[in-house]
Amino acid sequence: MKYFHKPVLLSEVIEHLIYDIHGIYVDSTFGSGGHARSILKKISNKGKLIAFDQDQFSIIKNKICEKRIILFNANFRKIKKILKDSKNNLLNNVSGIMADLGVSSYQIDTPQRGFSIRFNNILDMRMDLSKTKSALNILKTYSFEELNNIFYKYGEFKNPQIISRKILLNRKFINTTFDLVKLFNKNIKFLSRLFQALRIEVNDEINALKKFLKQARNILKQGGRLAIISYHSLEDRLVKNFFKTGNIHGILRYDKKGNNLSPFHKRYTKRIFPTKQEIYTNNRAKSAILRITQKI
Numbered sequence: 001m002k003y004f005h006k007p008v009l010l011s012e013v014i015e016h017l018i019y020d021i022h023g024i025y026v027d028s029t030f031g032s033g034g035h036a037r038s039i040l041k042k043i044s045n046k047g048k049l050i051a052f053d054q055d056q057f058s059i060i061k062n063k064i065c066e067k068r069i070i071l072f073n074a075n076f077r078k079i080k081k082i083l084k085d086s087k088n089n090l091l092n093n094v095s096g097i098m099a100d101l102g103v104s105s106y107q108i109d110t111p112q113r114g115f116s117i118r119f120n121n122i123l124d125m126r127m128d129l130s131k132t133k134s135a136l137n138i139l140k141t142y143s144f145e146e147l148n149n150i151f152y153k154y155g156e157f158k159n160p161q162i163i164s165r166k167i168l169l170n171r172k173f174i175n176t177t178f179d180l181v182k183l184f185n186k187n188i189k190f191l192s193r194l195f196q197a198l199r200i201e202v203n204d205e206i207n208a209l210k211k212f213l214k215q216a217r218n219i220l221k222q223g224g225r226l227a228i229i230s231y232h233s234l235e236d237r238l239v240k241n242f243f244k245t246g247n248i249h250g251i252l253r254y255d256k257k258g259n260n261l262s263p264f265h266k267r268y269t270k271r272i273f274p275t276k277q278e279i280y281t282n283n284r285a286k287s288a289i290l291r292i293t294q295k296i
């Protein structure tokens with residue numbers, strides 16, 4: 001079996017997520033199945049793993065054929081409907097849900113997917129290849145305001161207008177990753193944020209994460225755990241606020257007696273970073289933050 005992606009924070013996820021080896025678990029971002037394989041190793045013959053990935057190729061290339069896993073080629077924003085429609089009606093019966101956000105090494109390292117500044121290819125960046133909106137579409141068709149909005153929100157650029165203007169003036173000549181790299185001729189940090197903003201918009205990543213978190217809260221059974229690995233501050237902020245308050249707006253709500261109405265245990269809300277050793281052997285782990293919580 002060829003592995004395309006080295007799983008990040010693997011032992012930490014397994015240690016904190018799996019507290020009942022006979023339980024039902026969900027891996028919302030199957031990728032190359034690194035976390036999924038370890039979950040399967042840990043759970044018993046009675047346990048189950050439901051896995052999702054919106055990328056058709058991730059599923060085809062890394063498929064695990066065994067009775068305890070059900071793989072869905074679907075976006076995790078539909079998690080509730082899919083679990084509800086499944087013949088065992090899995091809602092409120094799930095012991096743990098994990099998500100390892102963003103793209104896999106397989107996706108970044110496949111030049112024709114257009115995710116990486118390292119290869120010259122059409123600016124695609126779709127995780128789900130059945131969708132029509134690519135990064136190139138955005139660069140060719142978005143208005144000045146729309147471009148400003150994504151570079152400000154998803155790239156956290158303070159002056160997005162400079163970037164948007166340059167794109168509008170040169171959009172006829174932009175087709176490939178290297179066209180964009182050459183147009184801006186800036187350092188890696190700038191380019192990574194530019195590519196990140198486009199990728200988030202192409203895959204509607206923040207909205208998908210919001211929808212997923214809200215549903216995950218309801219799907220988990222009492223005492224169930226939720227583990228999310230994020231790779232940038234936009235995602236991590238959202239996860240942190242959600243774990244603290246139980247809602248995606250991050251607003252603390254109290255009952256009449258002043259008790260916090262968050263459905264999550266405060267004392268189980270943990271933040272975990274990769275060790276130096278892991279970062280040394282897997283550069284992708286560098287920006288990873290794992291947050292774990294438990295439903296009351």
Ligand SMILES: C[S@@+](CC[C@H](N)C(=O)[O-])C[C@H]1O[C@@H](n2cnc3c(N)ncnc32)[C@H](O)[C@@H]1O
Nearest residue numbers: 007029031032033034035053054055075076100
């Ligand atoms: C970081 S990789 C996961 C790697 C995996 N944990 C492993 O060990 O191989 C993220 C994967 O999640 C998928 N993905 C990202 N957002 C998704 C979404 N909203 N719904 C379903 N899959 C998603 C990507 O296609 C990618 O394959």
